[in-house]
Amino acid sequence: MQFESKAIHIGRQVDPNTGAVTTPIHLSSTYERQGDGLYINDTMYSRSKNPNRRSLEECLTSLENGFDTIAFSSGMAAITAVIESLPTDKPQRIILPVEMYFGVKLLLDKTDIGRRFEFEMVDMTDLKAVEKIINEKPTGMVWIESPSNPQINITDIKAVVALAEKVGAVTVVDNTTASPLYQQPLSLGADFSLHSVTKYIGGHSDVLLGAVIAKENSEMLESMRLHQANKGGVPSPFECWLALRGIETLAIRMRAHSENAMAVAKFLEAHEKVSAVHYPGLETHPSYEIAKNQMSGYGGLLSFEVVGGEKEALKVANSVKMIVQATSLGSTHSYIEHRASVEKELTISPESLLRLSVGLENAIDIKADLAQALDNI
Numbered sequence: 001m002q003f004e005s006k007a008i009h010i011g012r013q014v015d016p017n018t019g020a021v022t023t024p025i026h027l028s029s030t031y032e033r034q035g036d037g038l039y040i041n042d043t044m045y046s047r048s049k050n051p052n053r054r055s056l057e058e059c060l061t062s063l064e065n066g067f068d069t070i071a072f073s074s075g076m077a078a079i080t081a082v083i084e085s086l087p088t089d090k091p092q093r094i095i096l097p098v099e100m101y102f103g104v105k106l107l108l109d110k111t112d113i114g115r116r117f118e119f120e121m122v123d124m125t126d127l128k129a130v131e132k133i134i135n136e137k138p139t140g141m142v143w144i145e146s147p148s149n150p151q152i153n154i155t156d157i158k159a160v161v162a163l164a165e166k167v168g169a170v171t172v173v174d175n176t177t178a179s180p181l182y183q184q185p186l187s188l189g190a191d192f193s194l195h196s197v198t199k200y201i202g203g204h205s206d207v208l209l210g211a212v213i214a215k216e217n218s219e220m221l222e223s224m225r226l227h228q229a230n231k232g233g234v235p236s237p238f239e240c241w242l243a244l245r246g247i248e249t250l251a252i253r254m255r256a257h258s259e260n261a262m263a264v265a266k267f268l269e270a271h272e273k274v275s276a277v278h279y280p281g282l283e284t285h286p287s288y289e290i291a292k293n294q295m296s297g298y299g300g301l302l303s304f305e306v307v308g309g310e311k312e313a314l315k316v317a318n319s320v321k322m323i324v325q326a327t328s329l330g331s332t333h334s335y336i337e338h339r340a341s342v343e344k345e346l347t348i349s350p351e352s353l354l355r356l357s358v359g360l361e362n363a364i365d366i367k368a369d370l371a372q373a374l375d376n377i
Contacts, residue, residue: 003063003181004251011058012244025241026051048229052240057211059247060201063180064193066213070224071240075176075196076103077233078210082172082192083113083141085223090170091138092117097124097155099148101174101196102343109346124148124155125287131163139167144190145174146183147291149329150303150339150355152278154287157294161189170220176200177329181254182297186215199330200300203246203253209235253332253360257300260366261358267367268304273312273374275352276305300358301329303339310351312377314338317354319373322365329357334366 001009012023029046031039043049057069072078086092096104098121108114122133124144134142142164146155157173164171172192173185179200185193195201197209214221228234235243258281265279277284280291281298291298306313316336317325323334327342335357339349358366 001062006062007059007247007250010062011055023052023055023241023244026237046237047232047234050234050237050240052237052244053235056235056240056244056247059244060180060195060211060213063247063250064175064184064186064213066186066193067216068221069211069213070221070228071197071235072210072212072228073233073235073239074208075194075198075210076107078194078196078212079104079107079174080113081224081227081231081233082194082212083117085220085227086117086140086170087219087223090140090168093137093139094119094141094143095130095133095139095169096121096143097145097148097153098122098348099124099151099153100143100145101149101176102339102346104143105343105346124160125153127156127159127163130160134163134167134169139164139169141170141172143172143174144185145177146294147177147280147299147301149177149301150337150349150353152177152280152285152301152303154280154285154291156287156290157185157188157190165189177301178295178299179250179254179330181251182258182299183295186213188294191215191218191220197243199328200254200257201247201250201330202243203250203330203332204242205328205331205333207239207242207246209239209243254297254299256360257330257358258297260360260363261298261300261302263363264356264358264366264370265302268302268370271371271374273307273377274304275307278303301355302358303353303355305350305352306354306374306377308352308377310338310340313352313354314341315377316370316373319376320369321372322361322369323356323373329355331357332360334359334361334369 060069171190173190176196193213269277279302
């Protein structure tokens with residue numbers, strides 16, 4: 001079955017009781033125990049198992065050709081579960097990319113996670129630096145984010161996985177910005193693929209949800225499953241239902257996002273008031289060849305740097321009319337944001353940089369809005 005068909009059918013069936021084609025929402029928190037002491041489909045209590053959540057997990061597993069998926073109440077809940085599930089017989093040292101989702105930086109800086117594990121950061125685009133830091137001390141996990149957010153760096157996933165495997169480290173790829181359609185980390189050798197389902201998979205900025213897809217069964221996967229049920233970071237049935245609805249159009253949406261983003265990236269690259277454009281689909285991107293080899297498309301996220309600096313970048317962000325100045329990405333709406341002013345003292349984003357999540361509006365209108373905003377500086 002091809003990707004588009006899996007997205008519509010896997011994890012769902014026509015309801016046998018009513019004939020409903022669309023999956024019902026199962027809001028019940030508790031389920032009847034049978035006379036033999038067992039439960040239908042082992043569903044006893046919605047925190048430990050829910051039909052809508054299981055449908056979503058089965059669908060995501062199929063889309064990335066994995067062994068199983070565990071869904072969480074948010075992307076950050078998924079990230080926390082992965083880190084906390086690192087087996088105790090492995091070194092508690094985790095290698096992270098310097099350029100990564102800001103929420104992970106806050107997790108390390110503001111919570112006990114940062115004190116309970118040893119974290120070190122490296123430029124994941126520099127394979128020699130990655131090899132050096134992995135081998136400096138025993139390493140238990142290597143965390144990859146590609147394309148990265150917001151500077152859109154590309155990591156050679158297969159090469160980094162090979163380096164991690166040599167020392168027995170677990171590999172995790174944050175695949176949020178690429179989506180399952182355009183990148184398959186498990187087929188590139190990674191142990192786990194992680195998503196903020198809130199973004200492209202949900203696709204409409206109306207879901208808060210995360211998921212981890214495993215390549216194979218393992219102690220770590222079982223630990224995450226126990227983490228989900230017993231620490232309570234489970235998504236609601238309605239959130240799972242919304243995510244499944246979003247998945248049905250994922251392939252079509254991602255192709256439209258990618259087409260729009262390429263048009264916008266080329267427009268910005270040619271603009272005299274833009275000093276740099278970061279988009280993996282541009283041949284001028286320093287890791288274009290790597291992206292071309294491991295991705296089947298380039299997605300809807302890009303960033304660009306405005307001539308002048310922070311003042312000029314903020315003026316552009318404040319001057320858009322149709323594009324929404326908001327955080328997040330992967331929605332039907334186009335979003336623009338000045339990341340340095342959001343991340344403050346923890347930022348490594350250039351002050352001139354604006355992140356742009358290119359939505360599903362007509363590319364002509366997106367370019368026109370950016371053009372008038374750039375004219376204001």
